[in-house]
Amino acid sequence: MMYTSIRRQLVSGFCILGLSLAPTPTRAAGDTFKQSAELGKRTAKTSEDVDKYVAQLDKTEQALSSVSQTQGKDLRKRYESFSREIATLEAAQKQATSDIDEMKSTGTEYFAAWDTSIAQMSNPELKQASTERRSKIMKDHDDLAVNLNDIGNQLQPFMNTLHDLKAFMETDLSLENVGKASAMIQKSQADALALKGKIAGVQATLKQFLNEAPK
Numbered sequence: 001m002m003y004t005s006i007r008r009q010l011v012s013g014f015c016i017l018g019l020s021l022a023p024t025p026t027r028a029a030g031d032t033f034k035q036s037a038e039l040g041k042r043t044a045k046t047s048e049d050v051d052k053y054v055a056q057l058d059k060t061e062q063a064l065s066s067v068s069q070t071q072g073k074d075l076r077k078r079y080e081s082f083s084r085e086i087a088t089l090e091a092a093q094k095q096a097t098s099d100i101d102e103m104k105s106t107g108t109e110y111f112a113a114w115d116t117s118i119a120q121m122s123n124p125e126l127k128q129a130s131t132e133r134r135s136k137i138m139k140d141h142d143d144l145a146v147n148l149n150d151i152g153n154q155l156q157p158f159m160n161t162l163h164d165l166k167a168f169m170e171t172d173l174s175l176e177n178v179g180k181a182s183a184m185i186q187k188s189q190a191d192a193l194a195l196k197g198k199i200a201g202v203q204a205t206l207k208q209f210l211n212e213a214p215k
Contacts, residue, residue, distance in 0.1 A: 032117045035110035040213065042106045046099040046148070047206040053092040054199055060085040060162065061192045068185045072175050079173055086162050093155050100148045107141045137213055144209050147202045158195060161188050
């Protein structure tokens with residue numbers, strides 16, 4: 001009898017513990033709300049830092065153009081300016097690509113929390129409406145992530161070209177050597193223009209997602 005009583009108490013205790021640990025609908029909804037706000041912050045920061053990258057890209061290309069147009073007396077000064085701008089651009093690139101990765105990770109957590117909230121809804125109409133809304137927002141986020149990935153994959157090859165130009169010119173900083181790099185400098189400028197065009201399209205999508213996504 002004593003064994004049976006103890007066993008019942010243990011079973012009852014575990015049931016109470018399980019109920020206390022189980023996620024409640026209120027907690028799940030709260031998690032979704034927090035994840036939604038976090039995704040909004042991450043997306044806004046990504047947009048801001050991509051803008052900073054583009055602004056620094058312009059400065060770097062202007063510095064490179066200045067090197068190619070010099071008549072000689074201030075070649076070293078212009079080259080040193082170009083070198084500094086490359087370093088700043090590289091830092092901006094690292095920040096932008098880090099933001100992209102964090103935004104994607106936060107999106108995954110948000111949609112998982114949203115899915116949990118939907119599973120806890122009892123009203124079929126509300127559940128259906130929330131499911132459809134989640135599907136749309138999730139598709140927009142996934143499309144945005146693909147476009148951002150495409151941009152991110154192009155940043156390092158472009159940076160490699162700039163580093164090649166820097167290394168080539170610093171070994172023999174002369175007008176003659178700069179002249180030999182003129183074709184590569186022109187290519188870098190054309191690539192920068194094309195890259196900015198692609199980024200502009202992604203930035204428009206980023207801002208649209210910020211406006212349409214849940215707050």
